[in-house]
């Protein structure tokens with residue numbers, strides 16, 4: 001069997017969903033299809049949540065209706081008989097409206113997962129109904145009952161063994177050749193919905209591939225494959241046809257937006273190849289990530305991570321930071337979910353580069369209990385793999401560099417935003 005994942009951009013319009021149906025109808029293998037929420041629905045659901053958390057039930061409903069209407073417009077354009085699509089999705093709209101009117105916004109992260117996960121439920125119901133209407137019989141699955149996670153709401157970790165038992169019970173290719181489930185969402189053991197972190201649908205596809213021993217996992221994207229840099233930021237980008245798992249995990253971790261960083265491990269562990277293929281031109285090969293490649297990457301790879309903060313901490317009692325307080329500092333950062341993308345230390349201070357997110361101020365406050373804390377924000381972190389002086393010159397000249405690290409093969413430059 002194979003796993004196909006279609007992201008938000010692929011399902012943002014009726015035309016995109018028709019394209020999925022075309023791609024799927026050409027597949028002879030058994031298929032597990034993972035789908036994200038449509039277009040920018042997850043962002044829109046976050047706005048609904050904000051009103052809900054402020055107990056502004058009317059405002060939340062009004063914003064939800066906008067989301068619903070967006071889905072209804074797609075249904076009206078997509079189906080021969082639009083009641084087929086509406087019948088699939090209206091019960092979910094009703095269920096969520098009831099929750100929004102009656103529910104209480106207590107814990108932000110828990111409510112986030114309960115509410116925002118509907119984006120994927122809406123999209124999969126519509127895609128499943130449309131595939132069926134267009135002749136690809138399939139079975140829709142609610143991944144909240146199949147992907148078992150811990151209770152780390154908004155960034156839940158998958159419990160592989162429990163999930164495998166449930167998934168194997170639910171998926172039987174002698175009964176159905178095509179299964180379709182939501183990316184990004186699961187539930188803890190009590191059944192409370194959880195999500196796996198923004199852009200987490202790639203990760204779901206990899207987890208499903210691992211648990212069902214897929215022959216391959218394919219992520220269909222609105223790009224020609226993996227490039228050596230983001231073409232929206234850098235000029236003269238080139239296509240990389242093959243990457244190793246190691247290349248891919250380093251790129252994703254450095255902030256290359258092509259795949260979610262957690263995607264690689266479940267695939268590497270079972271040596272399952274990951275294809276990244278262009279949704280708009282399905283006959284093209286795209287890129288493949290696998291254990292070994294014939295051709296090592298021979299161009300510098302550039303990854304720019306924006307909205308970074310450099311945090312420098314120093315123990316208040318002048319003790320050596322690496323000996324006394326490293327684990328404490330990291331425990332605090334971990335608790336506040338800060339993603340550390342670079343570390344540098346001296347005798348009595350340690351500097352880390354982290355994403356600027358809503359957890360940052362809480363972490364800085366808590367670090368302030370034991371450390372003297374300084375920080376600089378509005379920074380960007382450029383990572384270059386396959387470094388040479390020429391590319392360093394081209395990408396960093398004239399820039400204010402706050403910190404740099406260089407090895408033989410790679411370099412990292414933390415700079416003021418342009």
Ligand code: ASP
Nearest residue numbers: 036042184198199200201
């Ligand atoms: N819909 C979720 C998001 O936008 C997950 C995903 O698309 O991968 O983050």
Ligand code: MG
Nearest residue numbers: 007008036199
């Ligand atoms: Mg996406």
